[in-house]
Amino acid sequence: MREIKIGLLGFGTIGTGVVKVLQDNAQLLQDRLGAKLTLARIADLDIQTPRAVTVAPELLTTDADAILSDPAIDLVIELIGGYEPARSFVLKAIANGKHVVTANKALLALHGAEIFAAAEAKGVDVYFEAAVGGGIPIISAIRENLCANRFTSLFGILNGTCNYILSRMTNDGDDYGAVLKDAQELGYAEADPTFDVEGIDTAHKLAILISLCFGTRVRFKDIHTEGISNISALDIHFASQFGYRIKLLAIGKNENGQIEARVHPTMIPDNYPLADVHGAFNAVRLVGDFLGPAMLYGRGAGMDATASAVMGDVMAISRDMLCGVAGRTPALGYVPEAIKDLAIKPMDDIVSQYYLRFAADDKPGVLSQVSGILGKYEISITSMIQPERQIGGGVPIVMMTHDAKEANVRKALAEIDALAVIKEQSRFIRIENELG
Amino acid sequence: MREIKIGLLGFGTIGTGVVKVLQDNAQLLQDRLGAKLTLARIADLDIQTPRAVTVAPELLTTDADAILSDPAIDLVIELIGGYEPARSFVLKAIANGKHVVTANKALLALHGAEIFAAAEAKGVDVYFEAAVGGGIPIISAIRENLCANRFTSLFGILNGTCNYILSRMTNDGDDYGAVLKDAQELGYAEADPTFDVEGIDTAHKLAILISLCFGTRVRFKDIHTEGISNISALDIHFASQFGYRIKLLAIGKNENGQIEARVHPTMIPDNYPLADVHGAFNAVRLVGDFLGPAMLYGRGAGMDATASAVMGDVMAISRDMLCGVAGRTPALGYVPEAIKDLAIKPMDDIVSQYYLRFAADDKPGVLSQVSGILGKYEISITSMIQPERQIGGGVPIVMMTHDAKEANVRKALAEIDALAVIKEQSRFIRIENELG
Numbered sequence: 001m002r003e004i005k006i007g008l009l010g011f012g013t014i015g016t017g018v019v020k021v022l023q024d025n026a027q028l029l030q031d032r033l034g035a036k037l038t039l040a041r042i043a044d045l046d047i048q049t050p051r052a053v054t055v056a057p058e059l060l061t062t063d064a065d066a067i068l069s070d071p072a073i074d075l076v077i078e079l080i081g082g083y084e085p086a087r088s089f090v091l092k093a094i095a096n097g098k099h100v101v102t103a104n105k106a107l108l109a110l111h112g113a114e115i116f117a118a119a120e121a122k123g124v125d126v127y128f129e130a131a132v133g134g135g136i137p138i139i140s141a142i143r144e145n146l147c148a149n150r151f152t153s154l155f156g157i158l159n160g161t162c163n164y165i166l167s168r169m170t171n172d173g174d175d176y177g178a179v180l181k182d183a184q185e186l187g188y189a190e191a192d193p194t195f196d197v198e199g200i201d202t203a204h205k206l207a208i209l210i211s212l213c214f215g216t217r218v219r220f221k222d223i224h225t226e227g228i229s230n231i232s233a234l235d236i237h238f239a240s241q242f243g244y245r246i247k248l249l250a251i252g253k254n255e256n257g258q259i260e261a262r263v264h265p266t267m268i269p270d271n272y273p274l275a276d277v278h279g280a281f282n283a284v285r286l287v288g289d290f291l292g293p294a295m296l297y298g299r300g301a302g303m304d305a306t307a308s309a310v311m312g313d314v315m316a317i318s319r320d321m322l323c324g325v326a327g328r329t330p331a332l333g334y335v336p337e338a339i340k341d342l343a344i345k346p347m348d349d350i351v352s353q354y355y356l357r358f359a360a361d362d363k364p365g366v367l368s369q370v371s372g373i374l375g376k377y378e379i380s381i382t383s384m385i386q387p388e389r390q391i392g393g394g395v396p397i398v399m400m401t402h403d404a405k406e407a408n409v410r411k412a413l414a415e416i417d418a419l420a421v422i423k424e425q426s427r428f429i430r431i432e433n434e435l436g
Numbered sequence: 437m438r439e440i441k442i443g444l445l446g447f448g449t450i451g452t453g454v455v456k457v458l459q460d461n462a463q464l465l466q467d468r469l470g471a472k473l474t475l476a477r478i479a480d481l482d483i484q485t486p487r488a489v490t491v492a493p494e495l496l497t498t499d500a501d502a503i504l505s506d507p508a509i510d511l512v513i514e515l516i517g518g519y520e521p522a523r524s525f526v527l528k529a530i531a532n533g534k535h536v537v538t539a540n541k542a543l544l545a546l547h548g549a550e551i552f553a554a555a556e557a558k559g560v561d562v563y564f565e566a567a568v569g570g571g572i573p574i575i576s577a578i579r580e581n582l583c584a585n586r587f588t589s590l591f592g593i594l595n596g597t598c599n600y601i602l603s604r605m606t607n608d609g610d611d612y613g614a615v616l617k618d619a620q621e622l623g624y625a626e627a628d629p630t631f632d633v634e635g636i637d638t639a640h641k642l643a644i645l646i647s648l649c650f651g652t653r654v655r656f657k658d659i660h661t662e663g664i665s666n667i668s669a670l671d672i673h674f675a676s677q678f679g680y681r682i683k684l685l686a687i688g689k690n691e692n693g694q695i696e697a698r699v700h701p702t703m704i705p706d707n708y709p710l711a712d713v714h715g716a717f718n719a720v721r722l723v724g725d726f727l728g729p730a731m732l733y734g735r736g737a738g739m740d741a742t743a744s745a746v747m748g749d750v751m752a753i754s755r756d757m758l759c760g761v762a763g764r765t766p767a768l769g770y771v772p773e774a775i776k777d778l779a780i781k782p783m784d785d786i787v788s789q790y791y792l793r794f795a796a797d798d799k800p801g802v803l804s805q806v807s808g809i810l811g812k813y814e815i816s817i818t819s820m821i822q823p824e825r826q827i828g829g830g831v832p833i834v835m836m837t838h839d840a841k842e843a844n845v846r847k848a849l850a851e852i853d854a855l856a857v858i859k860e861q862s863r864f865i866r867i868e869n870e871l872g
Contacts, residue, residue: 021584021726031651031774032583034766129581135727137573137581144580145565145573147468148457148747215467273733276709290457290744291571294734297709298727308726311584323761330470338467 002035004318007067007098009089010079011044011051011060014103014130017307018077019053033315035322041067052303068092075317077310078102087111094118094126099326101313103130103306109204109220112211116331123326127313132205133158133282135305136298137312142212142286143333149288151213155432156250158205160280160300161196162228164188166236166246166265167278175233188280198227199248199263206250210261213286214254215334216342218261224347226264234391235357235429238398239267241385242355245275246429259342260350267355267431273297274435285435293435348407353382353431356401356413359394361421370397370422373415377408392424400431438471440754443503443534445525446515447480447487447496450539450566453743454513455489469751471758477503504528511753513746514538523547530554530562535762537749539566539742545640545656548647552767559762563749568641569594569718571741572734573748578648578722579769585724587649591868592686594641596716596736597632598664600624602672602682602701603714611669624716634663635684635699642686646697649722650690651770652778654697660783662700670827671793671865674834675703677821678791681711682865695778696786703791703867709733710871721871729871784843789818789867792837792849795830797857806833806858809851813844828860836867 006022008015022029022039029037039059047060067073068089076093078100080086086107091114093100100119102108108115108131119126129139133156142151157163161183168179180197183189195201203225210218228248239246244267253260268275273295277283282300287293299305320328330336360366371381384399401409413426442458444451458465458475465473475495483496503509504525512529514536516522522543527550529536536555538544544551544567555562565575569592578587593599597619604615616633619625631637639661646654664684675682680703689696704711709731713719718736723729735741756764766772796802807817816838823832837845849862 017726024725025584025586028586029584031770032766034771034774135582135724135730137577140581141573141577144752145576145748146571146744147751148461148465149744150461150464271712273709273712276707276712288571288744289460290453290740290747292735292738292741294571294732296730296732298730302728304726305728308582308585308724311726312581315583316580319764320759323756323759323764325759325761328755328759328764330468334467335470338470 002322003038004035004075004321005038005040005073006314007040007070007073007076008042008079009064009067009076010081011042011047012079013303014306014310015042015044015079016051016053017303018079018310019055021307021311023053029315033318033322035318037314037318040073041070043067064089068096073098074321075099075101075314077314078104081106083107083110090115091118094122094124097122097124099124099317100126101310101317102126102128103310105131105201105204105208109207112208113217119331120327120336125317125320125326126331127317129313130306130309132208133284134298134300134302135308136282136284136296136300137309138209138284138296139212140312141296142209143329146286146288146291147333149291151286151288152254153287154209154213154252154284155274155435156206156209156284157247157274157277157282158250158300159196159202159248160282161189161193162202162248163277163281164279165197166228166231166248169231169233169236170240170245173233173237176229176231197229199225202248202250203263206252206261206263209250209284210252210259211332213252214259214342215332215338216259216340218259218344222261222344224262224264228265231265235427238357238385239355240270242383242400243270244268244431245270247274249432251432257342259344261344262347265429267429268435269433272435350406351403352406353403353433354401354409355429355431356399357427358397358416359392359423360397361423362395366421367397369419370416373412377412379404379408379412394423438758439474440471440511440757441474441476441509442750443476443506443509443512444478444515445500445503445512446517447478447483448515449739450742450746451478451480451515452487452489453739454515454746455491457743457747459489465751469754469758471754473750473754476509477506479503500525504532509534510757511535511537511750513750514540517542519543519546526551527554530558530560533558533560535560535753536562537746537753538562538564539746541567541637541640541644545643548644549653555767556763556772561753561756561762562767563753565749566742566745568644569720570734570736570738571744572718572720572732573745574645574720574732575648576748577732579765582722582724582727583769585727587722587724588690589723590645590649590688590720591710591871592642592645592720593683593710593713593718594686594736595632595638595684596718597625597629598638598684599713599717600715601633602664602667602684605667605669606672606676606681609669609673612665612667633665635661638684638686638699642688642697642699645686645720646688646695647768649688650695650778651768651774652695652776654695654780658697658780660698660700664701667701671863674793674821675791676706678819678836679706680704680867681706683710685868687868693778695780697780698783701865703865704871705869708871786842787839788842789839789869790837790845791865791867792835793863794833794852795828795859796833797859798831799857802857803833805855806852809848813848815840815844815848830859
């Protein structure tokens with residue numbers, strides 16, 4: 001029986017999961033592949049701390065080069081994370097003719113172009129299903145089975161920490177700070193949660209999905225990114241009164257070659273499947289010109305789900321190796337010369353419905369002043385509530401708008417906030433209704 | 437630029453959709469593939485009726501053999517449906533060394549083994565993503581990216597007609613007959629709806645999914661199949677009172693090598709994503725040992741979504757052809773010699789929770805008689821309601837049970853139905869709670 005030799009870089013949580021799949025499901029993998037997958041070597045700076053799996057001590061090394069320079073190793077799994085040394089290791093593996101499987105979204109979002117070009121030149125494959133959406137096979141789906149579609153939009157709930165926090169805030173009515181603290185104690189949020197809660201991780205993943213869907217390069221820094229730290233229990237409460245939930249969404253759209261690429265808290269109708277994605281789960285909703293809307297849902301992170309995705313990639317590359325081929329599918333699903341540099345629409349130009357919340361003096365004439373300014377900027381209101389409670393030294397006025405231009409909303413709010421009757425900075429949350 | 441020549445058998449709704457993809461997205465397909473897909477010939481008995489696409493008249497033929505015997509054609513798309521002549525055409529295409537893409541679930545459920553064996557012997561591929569779940573890439577997902585998992589269960593909403601009818605009954609409170617009539621007028625149900633509403637179509641699809649997930653042959657006739665024609669508005673109403681929705685589910689489970697394979701109306705908790713799959717949409721929920729739970733959701737039928745799936749297969753085979761390989765992935769995702777004949781658990785042995793509805797005389801002592809018999813058969817009750825209304829000459833008693841053995845439930849109901857105080861045949865619906 002033929003054998004494929006695997007080297008693993010990084011023996012942390014996900015690395016442990018990968019070893020577990022290779023051990024627990026060895027026979028299954030062989031039954032599906034018709035060949036044997038052998039874990040030849042594991043490199044990690046820490047080879048002393050016991051893991052949840054037992055491996056032969058001679059497999060362990062602290063020297064990544066023992067894998068990268070071993071001609072017997074066919075395929076390298078990179079699970080170190082971060083930019084360096086992950087980037088150098090991946091490039092060296094490629095230079096030495098090894099296929100690479102990685103879960104490193106930060107690396108790909110920033111250095112993907114360099115890595116994919118190196119792999120193409122060398123005739124090896126770089127697969128990265130685990131970089132987006134944990135166990136959800138979203139990258140394979142876009143690149144392979146759904147690839148006959150011209151995609152028009154994608155919406156992703158791609159960060160388990162944010163989704164957990166928002167779900168808890170929604171269910172319990174608690175404030176952001178309290179839930180974050182709890183999430184940190186439970187291990188759902190890092191001690192420094194910035195990367196997750198400010199939307200950076202989600203934006204890394206969106207950059208990858210936009211390239212795959214729309215065949216365009218997108219620079220991470222061109223993605224408008226807002227996190228969830230400004231979302232209040234009050235806004236979640238009002239959203240539910242209007243029949244909406246608040247999610248941190250990664251949004252990609254392609255309208256006639258102009259791309260929208262943005263990450264921000266978004267209100268979505270509570271009767272759509274995407275609204276029922278709770279806790280640490282992830283989901284991606286895609287619309288293709290023939291497919292119509294589709295959604296893929298599953299665990300967005302964690303040892304086991306991520307290992308499932310990594311091993312799916314290992315199996316795909318192994319099938320190619322057994323056929324003696326490489327580069328069967330280009331990394332981003334398009335032949336490199338067909339990848340474009342489509343323009344990203346400036347945020348000022350996007351058109352959306354908005355949720356607006358003002359804290360105003362409780363006296364006659366306020367509503368007239370506010371709605372006068374909105375009218376001046378062509379922002380029309382679909383519904384409004386004025387609940388009887390105090391916020392920020394005023395009473396809330398909560399509105400939902402028709403489609404309006406972002407630049408106009410920002411100008412109107414600045415003008416409204418300058419009114420003497422307005423007691424704190426006005427809030428807005430974008431709404432996505434077209435998820436049906 | 438290299439070219440792949442396609443022959444299309446069947447120019448009906450889905451065939452028209454496939455031609456539309458090839459026409460509308462020709463540049464996209466070329467950008468993704470790096471080669472040109474050419475529609476070389478279309479065979480259909482009716483080449484006169486205008487379609488929603490325009491094709492050069494010389495492409496059309498009434499003679500399938502003009503495709504099957506043309507050595508220039510690389511790949512045949514079979515969209516005729518039914519058993520014959522589809523089976524003979526597919527086998528001839530294979531014998532002549534052509535790859536085959538088909539959407540024909542009935543053909544594969546009954547003749548899959550013969551067709552896959554012929555393809556393997558000849559060294560060509562037979563792909564069939566469009567056979568299950570319309571545009572949802574469920575077959576690719578199981579066979580490719582999720583294949584490192586040992587699957588333990590799958591639940592599918594796989595028939596748009598049934599789901600449309602049940603959704604309408606749930607939303608409008610109407611009875612089955614009225615909604616079916618309406619669905620027929622709207623084109624959501626066939627004039628003879630048996631194939632759909634009695635669960636046969638769903639069972640065909642389940643047979644395919646079970647083979648892919650569990651690596652076992654399953655004979656269509658071994659699948660326990662019940663349709664939705666006995667579901668009443670009353671049961672849907674009571675289900676919602678308990679926090680449940682009724683769906684026609686395809687259920688596959690693998691417990692230590694013993695397989696459950698069944699299609700029947702099922703109550704599922706209304707706060708799970710699967711419960712939010714409405715109308716003509718389909719969804720499949722899978723649980724893998726590493727993946728955990730995942731769900732894929734999308735349009736279950738229709739010209740465009742099905743054409744998307746067909747073209748995904750065409751692209752996959754084309755990628756292999758451009759690399760000069762075939763048989764990269766076995767048809768069922770396992771090397772043929774690893775496919776087993778696992779035993780199917782008899783329905784009498786399954787264990788489930790149940791919804792029970794009795795129509796009884798409205799007098800003291802009835803409940804004691806009924807619950808006495810249930811107790812004798814080790815069926816214990818988690819909750820009960822006795823609404824104040826008349827049904828079938830009695831009053832309803834509605835119960836939800838703990839886990840019970842199907843054989844015991846059937847025996848208990850037979851004994852209860854023989855009681856003088858019971859006024860019509862008692863109803864039961866199985867419940868699936870473990871969808872979290």
